[in-house]
Amino acid sequence: MDVRAAVAHQAGQPLTIETVQLDGPRAGEVLVEIKATGVCHTDAYTLSGRDPEGLFPAILGHEGAGVVVEVGAGVTSVKPGDHVIPLYTPECRQCEYCLNPKTNLCQAIRPTQGKGLMPDGTSRFSLGGQPILHYMGTSTFANFTVLPEIAVAKVREDAPFDKICYIGCGVTTGIGAVIYTAKVEPGSKVVVFGLGGIGLNVIQGARMVGADMIVGVDVNPSKKAMAEKFGMTHFVNPKEVGGDLVNYLVDLTKGGADYAFECVGNVTLMRQALECCHKGWGECIIIGVAGAGEEIATRPFQLVTGRSWRGSAFGGARGRTDVPKIVDWYMEGKINIDDLITHVLPLEKINDAFELMHEGHSIRTVVTF
Numbered sequence: 001m002d003v004r005a006a007v008a009h010q011a012g013q014p015l016t017i018e019t020v021q022l023d024g025p026r027a028g029e030v031l032v033e034i035k036a037t038g039v040c041h042t043d044a045y046t047l048s049g050r051d052p053e054g055l056f057p058a059i060l061g062h063e064g065a066g067v068v069v070e071v072g073a074g075v076t077s078v079k080p081g082d083h084v085i086p087l088y089t090p091e092c093r094q095c096e097y098c099l100n101p102k103t104n105l106c107q108a109i110r111p112t113q114g115k116g117l118m119p120d121g122t123s124r125f126s127l128g129g130q131p132i133l134h135y136m137g138t139s140t141f142a143n144f145t146v147l148p149e150i151a152v153a154k155v156r157e158d159a160p161f162d163k164i165c166y167i168g169c170g171v172t173t174g175i176g177a178v179i180y181t182a183k184v185e186p187g188s189k190v191v192v193f194g195l196g197g198i199g200l201n202v203i204q205g206a207r208m209v210g211a212d213m214i215v216g217v218d219v220n221p222s223k224k225a226m227a228e229k230f231g232m233t234h235f236v237n238p239k240e241v242g243g244d245l246v247n248y249l250v251d252l253t254k255g256g257a258d259y260a261f262e263c264v265g266n267v268t269l270m271r272q273a274l275e276c277c278h279k280g281w282g283e284c285i286i287i288g289v290a291g292a293g294e295e296i297a298t299r300p301f302q303l304v305t306g307r308s309w310r311g312s313a314f315g316g317a318r319g320r321t322d323v324p325k326i327v328d329w330y331m332e333g334k335i336n337i338d339d340l341i342t343h344v345l346p347l348e349k350i351n352d353a354f355e356l357m358h359e360g361h362s363i364r365t366v367v368t369f
């Protein structure tokens with residue numbers, strides 16, 4: 001079938017809106033009509049050419065929501081008409097990783113997903129007979145896409161696509177890092193570095209679980225008001241801290257953070273986030289994705305004395321199990337997504353979404369089809 005897609009032909013070039021061809025779903029796959037997609041920093045990172053794993057030509061996008069249109073042979077968990085959120089972290093419920101409660105990193109389709117291909121090693125997208133690659137197993141910058149059955153979460157049908165698409169990445173990454181990765185306890189002191197689309201969701205997750213003190217750290221003071229709305233209790237602008245930022249945060253939290261989250265992707269902040277944690281038990285969760293080849297450093301004594309570094313991908317969430325619950329939380333008014341979606345654009349204007357992001361004008365832009 002013909003579909004309308006924003007195609008990334010080359011790194012560093014704007015996306016072009018084109019009609020491309022999409023083959024139907026094969027065994028174990030589903031065809032989904034994408035109704036809305038968020039534009040995330042990871043799409044921009046890949047498009048910029050800085051992502052060493054970025055492949056072109058490809059259809060980017062990994063934060064979508066839509067409706068199942070057709071299913072391939074053997075698909076049992078969804079049917080045409082079901083509302084779904086594509087999952088860049090699938091959940092097969094059978095692999096060694098899915099069977100280990102310590103991780104959400106299902107590996108069932110990892111080798112082909114990383115190559116921009118479906119599990120059978122081919123692409124469903126093409127243009128003029130030449131294959132176009134999938135991206136993160138999702139390719140939501142198209143009005144129809146094909147996904148493995150294990151990479152869709154079935155969600156309730158009364159939830160609006162233009163809001164719940166954000167649960168496909170940013171919301172789940174931030175809230176999940178608090179709930180599933182760190183398991184923050186009520187009464188905790190939390191420090192959040194970076195108050196963007198991820199950090200604000202960490203903040204609302206920390207508020208949800210009853211953290212007492214939620215400190216937000218950002219060099220952009222215009223982030224303060226929104227972060228306060230989401231539960232931040234104290235704002236720190238590193239540019240306004242006279243002395244050492246780590247000492248300042250340890251003093252502010254009266255001994256250090258129980259949990260610190262790095263939501264920027266800056267290795268200097270990753271060190272500060274570890275070192276502002278409380279001696280004996282403080283945990284630093286790395287969410288931000290640093291540039292290719294960058295490394296983190298600290299004095300090993302920081303770890304010997306009980307602080308720890310951990311990472312979190314997709315908030316530690318198991319997509320098919322946890323994403324429907326997060327959609328329920330939104331529909332029950334337990335989490336706020338509406339205020340984080342600052343812009344809505346049609347597919348034809350998708351390149352404007354990247355510009356808004358680069359200029360720091362948006363938290364999340366959603367593209368509708």
Ligand code: NAD
Binds near residue numbers: 042198217
């Ligand atoms: P964003 O650009 O919306 O937010 C980043 C924030 O950091 C901005 O408010 C900016 O002002 C602030 N900032 C920049 N430099 C700073 C500094 N030196 N000190 C303090 N604050 C600083 O980005 P985002 O969408 O929130 O994404 C954050 C990171 O999370 C990115 O690296 C992204 O790739 C990553 N990410 C990770 C996962 C995962 O599963 N681990 C998922 C999605 C995104």
Ligand code: DAO
Binds near residue numbers: 042110313314
């Ligand atoms: O299993 O090796 C693997 C890959 C897991 C991918 C998790 C990606 C999370 C961070 C990237 C940002 C996503 C928007």
Ligand code: ZN
Binds near residue numbers: 091
């Ligand atoms: Zn698995």
